[in-house]
Every structure is written in C-alpha cells, then in structure tokens.
Amino acid sequence: MEAFGLLLHGFAVLLTWKTLAVMMVGLVLGIFVGVLPGLGGPNGVAILLPLTFTMDPTSAIVMLSCIYWGALFGGAITSILFNIPGEAWSVATTFDGYPMAQQGQAAEALTAAFTSSFIGSLVAVLLITFLAPGIASFALQFGPPEFFAVYLLTFCSFVGLGREDKHKTVISMTLGLLLAGIGMDTVSGTLRMTFGWNELLRGINFLVAVIGLFGISEILLTMEERLALRGHTASISLRVVLKVWKDLPRYWVTLLRSSVIGCWLGITPGGAIAASFMGYNLAKRFSKDKDSFGKGRIEGVFAPETAAHASGTSALLPMLALGIPGSGTAAILLGGLMVWGLNPGPLLFVEHKDFVWGLIASMYLGNVVGLVLVLTTVPVFAAVLRVPFSAIAPMIVVSCAIGAYAIQNAMFDIWLMLAFGVVGYVFKKIGIPLAPFTLALVLGSRAEDAFRLAMIGAGGDLRVFWSNGLVGSITTLALILLVWPLFGPLFQRAKRLWRPVGGSPVA
Amino acid sequence: MATPETEIVVEDPTAPASDSPSVVSTRTVDIVVSLLLLALAALLCFDNWRTGIAWAPDGPQAGYFPFYLGLILAAASLYGLITALVTGAGAAQTFLTRDQFLRVMQVFIPTLLFCLLTQWLGLYVASFFLIAGFMRIIGRIALWKSMLTALLFAIIMFVTFDIAFDVIMPKGPLEAAFGY
Structure with missing residues (x-):
C-alpha cells in the first residue's frame, strides 16, 4: 500500500491551479492534434515540447502527457464522424464507428469510444501505479551489463517481433544508432563522424529528427491524398451517455480482453496500432454474432479503442521504470525528460518522487478531465475539420520549424528537420519503419555507454554478459528473439506435421 | 436523415487523379535508397576506421561501435539491393x-x-x-x-x-x- 500513499502525495503535488490549467491546455491542444490531418501523437508532442522548456519538470510532463491523452481521444472523433482515422491506431475504430454514425448513432459511437478509451487507460494506469515502483526498485540493482542487456533486448525484440521486412528494421535501427553516435564520444571525448562540421559537434538532436520524420513527412504524405471529406457532426446529450454507460457491464469481457492485449503490447514494443487491430479481431472471433461486425456494432468500437488506449498508456511503464520507451511517443517524452535535466531510469523513483507520482496522478486526473472535455465539446472539434488544409498545412510547417529551432537555438536544426522530413517521407513509402529509428536515436548513446562501462569493469571480457543468472538470461533471450524469424518458419512446418491429415488450415 | 447543419463537407478540387501516370516505381526508389545507404555506410565506416576501431586496454576505442554498426547497415542495404534487383519486387508498384x-x-x-x-x-x-x-x-x-x-x-x-x-x-x- 506504499504506492497508494505516494499516489495521494502525487495528487497533492498536482492539485494547484497552475497545474490544472496546464492540464486543460494540454488536453485541448492534444485533441486538436488528434483531429487535424497531418498531425499525430508523436509529432504533436515533439512540436509542442519547446513550450515546456521554461516550465518546471512536473508541469512540463503533465502538459505533454495530456497532449498525448488528448491526441488519443481526438483520433476517435474523425474516425467515427468522417471515416478518416486521425491516427493509425484509430483505423480499427472506423470499421464499426462510421457505420454507426451513418445510422444516426454518432453520439452513441462517440460515447462508446471515449468511455472505452478511458477504461483502457485506467487499467494501464493501475498497472503502472502498482508495477512500476517494484520494477524500478528491482532495476536499481542493475549495473552497466544488465542495462546493456535490457537495451539489447529492446533492439532485438524490434527486429524479431516487428512485422516489417527484417532487413528494413535493421537498416532503420542501425541508422538511428549511427546518427546517435555523431559528435563527441562521451566515454573518451574523441570526435567522430563530424567531418570537420562545427554544427555536428553537438550531435544530431533527437527531437529535431523526430519533428522532421513525423511532422514534415506527414504533411507531404497528407498532400498526396485526396483531401475531400464528408461527414456528420454530432453533439452528445447526457441521456445518450447514461444509456451507453448502463449497457457497459454487458461488454465486460470485451473490455477486459482488450485492456489486457493493450497493456501487453504497450509494454513490449508492439504498439497501439497492433493492439487496436488485435482487440477488434479477437472481439469478432469470440462473438456469437460475427457477421454483425463492420455494420455498426457498438462492441466493434469498444474493443479497438480500449486496446489502443491501454497500449498507449502502458507504453509509459518501461519508460518510467527502466528508461526504455515502449512507443514512439514515449520515446519523445523520454527526450523531454533529458531536456528538463532529469535522468530517465529507475533512479527517478528515488530522486524525483514528486515528478514521478505527479505524472502518475496526472494520468488518472487527465483521463477523467479528458473524458468530460471530449464528451461536452465534440461539435467544436468536429468543426475544426471545416478549416481548409491549405491553411493548416503551412501553420504546421511553421510550428515544426519553431519546435526544431527552439531546442538548441540553431538555424542548422531547421535545415536538418527539412532533410529528415524528406527521409521520413521516402522511408514511409518504401516501408522502412520509423519507430526503431526513433528508439535507436534516443537510446543509442546510453546503450553504448552501458556497453563500454561494462567492458571497462570486466577488463574487456565479453563473458560479463553471462556473468550472473539475471544478465545471462536477458542477453540469451535477446539473442533468441533476434534469430527467431529464422526459426519461426521451421516451427510452423513442424506443427503442420502434427496436424491431422485432411484438416483445413486455420487462418 | 442528416440535415445540412449536421453535415460537414469539404471539397478538394485539385485532388490528384487516380489514373495519373506513374513517375517512378517503388523498386527504383528502393534501389536508389539502398545505394545511398551503402554509400553512407562506407563513408561512416571509413571515418570510424580513421578514429580507431581497435580494442584499447580500457575497452573499445571511439570508432569501434559505429564501425561495426556501419558494417551491419551496409549488409542490410546490400541485402535490400540484391532482393530488389533479383526478384524485381515492387517493379509494378507506383511510388508516386x-x-x-x-x-x-x-x-x-x-x-x-x-x-x-x-x-x-x-x-x-x-x-x-x-x-x-x-x-x-x-x-x-x-x-x-x-x-x-x-x-x-x-x-x-x-x-x-x-x-x-x-x-x-x-x-x-x-x-x-x-x-x-
């Protein structure tokens, strides 16, 4: 029950007018980010990060995480009303959400989406509250070899479990690690890969890369498509809300299943996108009435939204406890921690209690406030889509430039952002995933430091990574995950041999 | 059912036509990107080799890590290049x-x-x-x-x-x- 006391302390930190105001601002900005085409969760957080540079770390993280919750809520609005997923993780919401809106049940669909988002986050926050402190205190015993093993596990699981072509994941990751190494080497002080360029001495800033990769490239991608849209607007009455909530207990299995899927995929680098599809597909598979899915079934809204939010929220668990982000957005929040002068990792729970518990408390409060906010203001945000894209696009470009410049007050960073925008655009179109790149860029130098410190401690002996049970099993697990794709097909072939002859293959 | 007030309609008169001719295929872009990445990997490997890739008494030198990462990058891009050239995957796919x-x-x-x-x-x-x-x-x-x-x-x-x-x-x- 220690966690409970600390959580109450967190609420005490949080309940000042200033923090609450910051929270509201963050939520409103976040919903905008979620609704607008060409702006998503990760780049919304990255662009708005400079706003927080002069804040104290607690207000800053509260604002940023609220932008994130807001974006998660906002994605559902466009999916249901316009059949346009504002975010990749709300694609599955359109399957049943839009048909519901067409049948005049837009308010019900929206209420269902927001409520299930809230439930998903709540489950994930509970998980964080009670699990994160334990993991962090366990991780306090970690030395450099253990940390390197955990980093290795993160990188390998991306390669082994990702759905993209393996060589493309490897390209994305090594490129990120290489760019992270540019500039001064933190262990020996030697300059490397700068080619005599003064601008490269500081290295390539992670946030500049993110703003370019996600912000600028998204604008380019959005312009390629047909931007016409047609949809409904809806306002939600209290009667509808109560009606949907009254039916809620009937769907407890779906909600619980999606929450569990979401939490699992959020902590491992599976992500909210995979979680929402998996939540939807499983709800459909276990349903007695499979054919009604896709035609406006409320369960088809509950399932993906719960999973997406549980996943988006629980991605913060490894970031808080170990300093390893579980998603792209979590990686950017981690970048923010470093900007505010905090050192991410298990020590956060010891050295910055106010910060950690303030953040966790803000997850509870932010989701409650966010739920009320979206339920009452949907028509306003739906109307935002009336603003022509030709007005929004240049404003997003300017915001990106402001964000990129503000990080180090360098004009060079604006050019770098533009270059990353082009790279991100091309990479997305040829299927090179950007998440491993982001993760590698933010973790690269920490992973290398851990490796070299471990080497210095062990006198250059690689066997240090198998020197005790813990580090040995993490390292071995990492290597197994890395080579898993090579053996996966073999196992499947073996399984096929076991299957009775003549049985129809299961899709 | 939907009255004009409850509908939001935004037109896009300059939308790209769906039958517009292809400028470049995904395969071509794949090959060009692979070549660029190979060149970048070679450049970075060379620079790190100059910095020092040996194993000093206190562990690896500054260039050690990036040098081997460069090699992995080169190998992965080479693999991508060869698959694109040999299988012709994405040749019919329009990049733009x-x-x-x-x-x-x-x-x-x-x-x-x-x-x-x-x-x-x-x-x-x-x-x-x-x-x-x-x-x-x-x-x-x-x-x-x-x-x-x-x-x-x-x-x-x-x-x-x-x-x-x-x-x-x-x-x-x-x-x-x-x-x-």
Missing part, C-alpha cells in the same frame, strides 16, 4: 504518380523557401509569407482572409513563444525596427 508529385512539390517548395527566408527575415516574417502565400496561391482563398490569418498566426506565435514562454526565435530587420 505525376499528380501526386506535383502536390508534394506544392508543399515542399514553399517549405524550402520558408526555411531560406527565415535565415534573412527571421521566422515570424517568413511564416507570414508562407501562410499567406500558401493559402492564396495553393488554397485559392480570398487575399484578405489569407493575409489576416497569416498576420494573426504570426502575432500569436510571437506572443506565445518570444514573450510568454521566453523561447527565442530567429529574427530579422522587421523585429529589429520594433526594438526586439
């Missing part, structure tokens, strides 16, 4: 149609000009020109609306960042005339 290319350039070129202008005129003036110009020329929105939106946006940004949050942006002659 002509209409799409024109639309992308419609954003990319203004953005490029905006970055150039920022260097001479400062960010706020450049953003005024970007927004007003983009809305007027590409969005075909009335001139006064475009100018007003751009002016308001630039002023709001200035007040938010430079004054309220103390985040200083690059400035040019106009701001200097006002004493900033």
